[in-house]
Structures are given as C-alpha cells and as structure tokens.
Amino acid sequence: MxxxxxxxxxxxxxxxxxxxxxxxxxxxxxxxxxxxxxxxxxxxDDVRQAIVDAVSREVGGLNRYPDREFSDLRSNLARYLGHGLTPDNLWAANGSNEVLQHLLQAFGGPGRSAIGFPPTYSMYPLLASSTGTRYIPGEGNESFTLGAEDAARQVHDSGANVVFLCSPNNPTGTALGLDVVEAVYEASGKANAIVIVDEAYAEFAHSDTVSALTLLKGRERLVVSRTMSKAFAMAGARLGYLASAPEVADALRLVRLPYHLSAITQAAANAALTHSTQLLxxxxxxxxxxxxxxxxxxxxxxxxxxxxxxxxxxxxxxxxxxxxxxxxxxxxxxxxxxxxxxxxxxxxxxxxxxxxxxxxxxxxxxxxx
CATH class of the missing domain: 3.90.1150.10 (Aspartate Aminotransferase, domain 1)
Incomplete structure (x- = not known):
C-alpha cells in the first residue's frame, strides 16, 4: 500500500x-x-425473467442514446413511492451515491460545506471531498441517537450548505424522528441549505417509523434519497433515486453527464418496479x-x-x-x-x-x- x-x-x-x-x-x-x-x-425467478425480457427488448436499439429524461422510470418511481408524488418530483442515477454526488455538484463545491453526524455513511465525506466541498463532522451521542434541538443547533451554527441525515442510519441502524428532520430544516433556512434525508433502508423500518417523504410538501430544500440496491435485491443494477421539489431535479440536470442512465439500467429498473410486490x-x-x-x-x-x-x-x-x-x-x-x-x-x-x-x-x- x-x-x-x-x-x-x-x-x-x-x-x-x-x-x-x-x-x-x-x-x-x-x-x-x-x-x-x-x-x-x-x-x-419470475422477476428475473421479466428483467431479462425487458433488457432483451432494448438490445436492438443500443446504437441509439437512451431516454435522457428516463420518463418511464420516473413515472414508475413516483407510482411506487406514492405520497402524491409525480414524475417531476423524481430523479434517478447510477446508485444513490451518484444521486448524492449530483446534489453536491449542484449545491456544494468549492467555498461551500456539508455537515453529517458520525458515525454515519462513510461515503458522505468522500463524496464531499470529490466535489471540493468541505465536510463538517457533527456530533451525536454514545447511544447513536440525534436529538432535534441538538441537531438543529449544530446545523445552524455550521452554516453548512448541504445537510446529510441518514435514517435509518448506516452503520447504526437507528432511525430519526420526523421532529429531527423538521427542526434541522428550519435551522438550515439561514444558510438556504439543501437537507438530504438518506432513506436507503426505509423499506426495512418498523411499522411505526414514518418516512420523511411525508414532509416534502412545502419544503423546497428537502430531499429524500432512496435506492433499489437493498430491499429490491438489485445492488448490481446500480439504481438510486430521490424525491424532492421539481426545481431540485432541474438543478441536477445542470450537472449530470449526458444520458447518464443507460437503456439497460432503465429497462431493468422499470421491470423491477413493475414487479415490486414480488421483489419486496x-x-x-x-x-x-x-x-x-x-x-x-x-x-x-x-x-x-x-x-x-x-x-x-x-x-x-x-x-x-x-x-x-x-x-x-x-x-x-x-x-x-x-x-x-x-x-x-x-x-x-x-x-x-x-x-x-x-x-x-x-x-x-x-x-x-
């Protein structure tokens, strides 16, 4: 080494x-x-065959670029999430890591900062570094929980432009109460920060744990990111996505690479979403x-x-x-x-x-x- x-x-x-x-x-x-x-x-097996069939149908057209706006995929994702979301509220990329990278490219960067609360997902500081964003490690406590008042104070004092809240948190598995998200969002208003609630493991939450998707309405700076890697058993497909106000997706169009989602990826993800009941x-x-x-x-x-x-x-x-x-x-x-x-x-x-x-x-x- x-x-x-x-x-x-x-x-x-x-x-x-x-x-x-x-x-x-x-x-x-x-x-x-x-x-x-x-x-x-x-x-x-039945979903596997559906994915194979969907991908096979795309092979004949691989000489052409894929749908740049991945319109069918955004429609299927909105339908899966519910909560009154429309395709305009959805964005997707090659794994939730690329989704987070897009967010940092658009709202972070040189002269800007992002805050997270260790122990948490180890990619946050790496993604921040790769986009020239200063990473600020906040403080949790020994029980791996995060209180609303304490989190809000740290976010406000940091002046961070991007806030990472991981719920359920990786690597601890602990979920955040919606009061934490609400308090952090309010506290981040001074810096006009983007607040990202990373819900990669949301499908495994206990029945009384409520998703931050319920808080999206009226909060244009709030983003909820998800993935098909975990509950959907499709880690190898690399498909992550987010739900937010439509203007967030508009901002991400400014930084995404052209045709960033391949026709193969879109086909596999659409087939999986069509068979979400079996996969879940x-x-x-x-x-x-x-x-x-x-x-x-x-x-x-x-x-x-x-x-x-x-x-x-x-x-x-x-x-x-x-x-x-x-x-x-x-x-x-x-x-x-x-x-x-x-x-x-x-x-x-x-x-x-x-x-x-x-x-x-x-x-x-x-x-x-």
Missing part, C-alpha cells in the same frame, strides 16, 4: 485528495456474505431475522443498537477483530465499521442467520437461548 501511495504522490493529484483512501469493503469468497447489507434472498416479498422475513439477531445478541450479553434497517450494529466485544476473523474462518463475513468494540452484521436468510449466531456463540463460549 505504501508503494502504491508513493507512485500516486508523483502524479499532479489535487492537494485535498492526497493521503485519502477510496471507499471499500472486503470482497472475499466465503459461503455467507453478511458485510455490505445486500439482500441475500436474490431476485425471484422477502422484506418481512428479513426484518424477522434482524429482530431475531437483536434478541439473540442481547441473550449473549452483547449490546445491539435498535435497528430499523436490514443490519444490526452490536457492541460489548473485547476483541472485535478476533471475532471478525473467527467468523471469517467459519465462513461468515461481517463488517468492522471502525467503531471500537463493535461489529455490524447484515440480516440474511434464516439459515444464514443461524450459522452466524451459532458461530458467534461458539467464539464467545456461550449458547443462544
């Missing part, structure tokens, strides 16, 4: 990128992958396994964070690296997210969850009751 950085240092790289590391999670060939919050159930059929099973993990970890004397996502962050580990390695040797890959004494595990199938819990129990010398 040092040799790689030495070679890199000889290039005329931007000063603010020197010494930084790219995003990356271990990609290892093990039987059970529970490290990057994928939907381990995969795409059902496993969400309740995943939530059941998530709650099972939380209860079992508590029984093992560990401290899992409350989760509204398809993963669980848990602490109380004296040797998290040793546990991570022991699980890997047992054929289970989970994630070390860099929080001392903690690890994170994706909720998989019932079988995968059982193997994880049994392997962890053996490493701890305890038994799951």
């Amino acid at each position: 040092s040799e790689q950085f030495e070679r890199l240092s000889r290039l005329p790289l931007r000063d603010d990128l020197r010494g930084k590391h790219p995003y990356g999670a271990p990609q290892l060939d093990v039987p059970i992958l529970l490290n990057v919050n994928e939907n381990t159930y995969g795409v059902p 059929a496993n969400v309740e099973d995943i939530k059941t396994q998530r709650d099972r993990i939380v209860e079992s970890l508590r029984a093992l004397g560990l401290t899992p964070a409350p989760s509204d996502a398809n993963f669980v962050l848990f602490g109380g580990l004296e040797d998290p690296q040793g546990i991570w390695q022991g699980l890997l040797e047992a054929g289970v890959l989970i994630r070390d997210v860099g929080i001392p004494g903690h690890l994170r595990v994706t909720a998989g199938t019932e079988t995968e969850t059982t193997v994880f819990l049994d392997s962890l129990s053996a490493l701890l010398g305890k038994t799951v009751s």
Whole structure:
C-alpha cells in the first residue's frame, strides 16, 4: 500500500485528495456474505425473467442514446413511492451515491460545506471531498441517537450548505424522528441549505417509523434519497433515486453527464418496479431475522443498537477483530465499521442467520437461548 501511495504522490493529484483512501469493503469468497447489507434472498425467478425480457427488448436499439429524461422510470418511481408524488418530483442515477454526488455538484463545491453526524455513511465525506466541498463532522451521542434541538443547533451554527441525515442510519441502524428532520430544516433556512434525508433502508423500518417523504410538501430544500440496491435485491443494477421539489431535479440536470442512465439500467429498473410486490416479498422475513439477531445478541450479553434497517450494529466485544476473523474462518463475513468494540452484521436468510449466531456463540463460549 505504501508503494502504491508513493507512485500516486508523483502524479499532479489535487492537494485535498492526497493521503485519502477510496471507499471499500472486503470482497472475499466465503459461503455467507453478511458485510455490505445486500439482500441475500436474490431476485425471484419470475422477476428475473421479466428483467431479462425487458433488457432483451432494448438490445436492438443500443446504437441509439437512451431516454435522457428516463420518463418511464420516473413515472414508475413516483407510482411506487406514492405520497402524491409525480414524475417531476423524481430523479434517478447510477446508485444513490451518484444521486448524492449530483446534489453536491449542484449545491456544494468549492467555498461551500456539508455537515453529517458520525458515525454515519462513510461515503458522505468522500463524496464531499470529490466535489471540493468541505465536510463538517457533527456530533451525536454514545447511544447513536440525534436529538432535534441538538441537531438543529449544530446545523445552524455550521452554516453548512448541504445537510446529510441518514435514517435509518448506516452503520447504526437507528432511525430519526420526523421532529429531527423538521427542526434541522428550519435551522438550515439561514444558510438556504439543501437537507438530504438518506432513506436507503426505509423499506426495512418498523411499522411505526414514518418516512420523511411525508414532509416534502412545502419544503423546497428537502430531499429524500432512496435506492433499489437493498430491499429490491438489485445492488448490481446500480439504481438510486430521490424525491424532492421539481426545481431540485432541474438543478441536477445542470450537472449530470449526458444520458447518464443507460437503456439497460432503465429497462431493468422499470421491470423491477413493475414487479415490486414480488421483489419486496422477502422484506418481512428479513426484518424477522434482524429482530431475531437483536434478541439473540442481547441473550449473549452483547449490546445491539435498535435497528430499523436490514443490519444490526452490536457492541460489548473485547476483541472485535478476533471475532471478525473467527467468523471469517467459519465462513461468515461481517463488517468492522471502525467503531471500537463493535461489529455490524447484515440480516440474511434464516439459515444464514443461524450459522452466524451459532458461530458467534461458539467464539464467545456461550449458547443462544
């Protein structure tokens, strides 16, 4: 790695990128992958065939550019989200990371700043850096929660131009109350900031957790971002999207690359949205396994964070690296997210969850009751 950085240092790289590391999670060939919050159930056979058919129909026209406005996709996304949204309220890109990048390109940049509240999604500072936006790490608390008054104060005092609120939060799984979003939006008015509520895991939330989509009306600076990578089991398709006031999408048209969504991507996403009921059929099973993990970890004397996502962050580990390695040797890959004494595990199938819990129990010398 040092040799790689030495070679890199000889290039005329931007000063603010020197010494930084790219995003990356271990990609290892093990039987059970529970490290990057994928939907381990995969795409059902009937939906898979529908996607293949849809893509096949596009192949004959690949000599032509795709629909630059991805009109059908925006209509399907609006129909899926509901809440009175229309195609004008929707924007999409190659994964929610590109959606966030578009937002920073349009509303961040040199001389501007963005604030987030660690521990949170590790791409926020990387995306900020790549767009020349100064990143301000806010402060949460030891219970991985964020209070409305405290968050609003920090946003107001920061004067940030872009605010990241992740709910359910990655890597903690904790959801924000709508009071936090409302308070932050109000506090960001002085800087005329864009407030982004990143709801990548919203489909896995508990029934009493309310989406920030309900707050969009009348708030032109509020954005809710989503993805088809998680609940839709389409991480490989790279399709993220957002809902907002129409003028936000108009701003993003100024920074997007021409024809940024391929005809293949649009076809696959449209087919998936047409079969959303089948694709989302496993969400309740995943939530059941998530709650099972939380209860079992508590029984093992560990401290899992409350989760509204398809993963669980848990602490109380004296040797998290040793546990991570022991699980890997047992054929289970989970994630070390860099929080001392903690690890994170994706909720998989019932079988995968059982193997994880049994392997962890053996490493701890305890038994799951």
